[in-house]
Amino acid sequence: MANVGLLYVGAVLLINGLMLLGKVPTRAAAPLNLFVGALQCVTPTVLIIQAGSDGDAILAASGLYLFGFTYLYVGISNLAGLEPEGVGWFSFFVAGAALVYAGLSFWRDGDPVFGVIWLCWSLLWSLFFLVLGLGIARLTRFTGWTTTLLALPTCTLPAFLAMTGGYRSDGGLALIAAVVGVLLVALAALLAGRGRTPVRASAPAAPAAT
Template sequence: MDKVGLMYVGAVLFINSLMLLGKVDEKSAGVFNLFIGAMQVITPFYLIFTSKGDPWMIFNASGIFLFGLTYLYVGISNLKNLDSSGLGWYSLWVAILALGYSYVNFTKLQDIKFGIIWLMWSFLWTLFYLLLAQKKNIAVFTGWVAFIQAWITATIPAFLLLVNQWDVVGLKTTLSVTILTILAFIVIYISTKPSSSKINSISTKA
């Protein structure tokens, strides 16, 4: 993915995470999603047109569209108060594709770091599917996952790529960060999961 584009993936994930956590207004976040979504649609077109037919450059550019269309969809949905189910089902489609991108990074490109990052993005898009299409009560959990991923899968990698320090991050560091992140997700899920008594109380009131 384009280095600058990846930086702003971190920015929009950061804003969207705060929206899910109730810190940012939905319409305000929607405007920002439109800005980044437009950039993430224009950028891959430019990369493809200037790729001179390089299949891997086209492949990498194609992944940016997944983000751009997601953010445009979020922005329009928020500003127009549209039902979220369409965005949720689109997120499921993207989550499945992200597994493919992860596999290619692991096997064809021999890029373990971005193989893991694509897996994390697939997980996040799966959460969006469950939240928006299946209406699961996981907004807070999804918000925290998006908040963490904003930094470890986008902002920090992009910054390191921009200053030519990404290769300094070795396999040991990558695996350590991955394990700690998974543990953090588990702890956050347990902490934010509604208790059965609360669910029963809501069901009774309904």
């Protein structure tokens, strides 16, 4: 069930990345953020209710709220024309929590590939904090490109693999995932350097979920 939400998180990350790049108007991005945000809040609630006293299942579902709240926050902020600092500072919290979930994936769950994915998400939310929370405008294009390039590889692809029984996780695959992630971030830096940096991020935009 969680993988269904992850599938569409890839779409909203892509849209939000393009929004930061100025390719999608903020109000045009709001509906998808609201749709996916609602999905990423309903899904963990159902999973937690079904889990009963299963602590591992509850822990696995708990991370989904980080992203559900983010997307709802972004969608509402874009429609209401709110300042981006609120989303930015919430992203600081999400970035820190993502590091914890990454550690759990590596050392508790035996899923190093998803540990790498969590690290990618922590990087993304850290960038959202810097751009939206602290107003560091020179990072806007880099953040937009990083979000756009990481959207499908960290969300939609693993979701499809998991739903079709093709997902595998071991140290070798995690290393490959890490190398791909680094290359995509390097490409984002290259692409960002070719464009003009806006004066300030005009509206909140954020990714995620698992």
